[in-house]
Amino acid sequence: MKKLLSIVSLVVLSGILAACGSESGASSGSGSDEVTIGYFPNINHVAGMVAEEQNLYEETLPDGTEVNYQYFPDGSAFMTAIETGEIQGGIVGPGPAMNHFTSGADVNIVAAGSTGGTVIMARKGADIEAPEDIAGKTFITPRVGCTHDIQFETMMQEEFGITSDRIDGEMKHVTGKPATYSSMFESGNVDVAAVPEPWASSIESEGTGEVLVQNSNVSFNDKLPAAVFVTSQDLKDEDPGLVQNLVDAHIQATDFINENPDESKEIAINKIKDITDQELSAEVVDNAWDRIDFTYEVNEEILQLFANSSYELQFLEEKPNLEGLVDTTFIEQ
Template sequence: MKKQLLGVAVIGLTLVLAACGDDSTASGSEEAEQTVTIGYFPNLNHAPAMIAKEKNIYEDHLGDDVNVDYQTFPDGSEFMTALAAGEIEGGLVGPGPAMNNYISGVDVEMIAASSTGGTVIVSRDGSNIQTAQDIDSDTFISPRVGCTHDVQFETYMKDLGVTSERTGGTMNHVTGKPAQYTTMFENNDVDVATAPEPWGSVLESKKNANVVIDSDDISFGETLPAAVFVTSSELSDNDPELVQSLIDAHQESIDYTNDHTDEAIDMTINAIDDITGQKLERDVMESAWERIDFESDINANTIQAFGDSSYDLQFLKEQPDFSDLVNKQFID
């Protein structure tokens, strides 16, 4: 059963009409062009989107009669709002926001993965937190409540018997943009950060942060896509050729990212600088790169298990059924 967007018009391609002249020149006006907008974040998990933009990979696959625009987001909530409103046709987002919005009735499909890994839990220097077992009545930060990194961390901590105040536990939870974590560590506003790379490595390098849980050890760290390519079922049903072109471009960008590591690192550093105003040092990015695997395959069973954990943590109000959330026809 396809989830349909409630109360929002069907998502379609935005048409940008060529300027029309007066009656004497109207017959010579250009045909309308499609505009496809791709969304992504300034996180390392989203590097394939940054590479694709720099190398014009989407433009090459979509052809000369399609304009390609790009829009960046600070978190999954704003990305999903844009997808629901038809402001973007698709792009990269964490699986958590996609699941949450699917449950709420938003028309969204996961059609490929982008990367795995990249979530690292670090503690502030001076917090006296060296291991996860040291965390109790402390303040942790994530980009959003119930985002992918939040669920990974809280799942791990729940297995240790520690939960957040939201569910009657002791940990205090605040939210903020990952690019601002360094300031919050400086001001002693938080003790622990659920940091998507490269921001975990930034905190390690610049603020002497301690790695409490590494990306391979965090819950779902080796199996869960840290970023997924999503679109609407309306678009994949009505224009599968367009969606196939998007995924072919996405796959090419992943291949390029894996095959040209040095160049990809430089392009990602420059892209993050353009978006956030923070120029990351190359050794920091190289460290962060070691925690990421770029791949397009997506496992529906892992997505369901992650959703079940989100429900157990009370991020979801009902037991989820994600059997129709993952659509692998474009990567199979």
């Protein structure tokens, strides 16, 4: 199996994918002999790690299919790779999938990956004891309009009437990789973070920040898919058998996680170290695991509510209609 392990190249990747077209990866026909899967190095994406380590795609795809992997730093780069054919499927947050779909991208959510896992952390020494104290402070999320950003800004606007400077509000917004949040807290560069696991638990362990809002109290909490399995509309239409193979492997990975949590945690620790060069302790992963549910079932209604919130926060220019984004037929086989 060819494994692409260079996380450094991902930063460059996000800038060049649009020029790459679909020269690599599987062809759209049923004779595909190469498939590339993408995911992020975080706990919400453990199904991708398990499927890779357990060779589950090799088991469901036709004999001789070469399976490659790409690891992404953010949802925008991932969705661009889906649209250009650089990857055939994989796991991403619902925010980028929704945003690209409403912008005209022919993509489909064919399964969920997990729910929960977004935690709001405050820097120690930032004089923040409650969400109301965030006014005038700087918060960080992985990307503008990403899943964690929408969850955080929805909560702040609906419950506390506080918005970001992007819409002339009182909070300053910056972006960055979650693995760097602890060091940014330590340096005092940011005050608050909407953090995907396991990085929230890592911040807790390192003592640079503390939980301000548990994931169960963040907007959309455990009902919103924190990760979804996405493929292109073209691939689904032209080779539904291939998409079914991919979804079957993803379902097997999800079942494995729920039936073998200890082994799955070990896989996650090792894969995150391989990809990010950061080793998480068993204690950190245990803590993160408790904040996440691993499921392939998709809640379409909550996705539409999430999309409506993205529009209300002005991440989208038009009120979205997600009809056609979710296709559950592959998980119902």
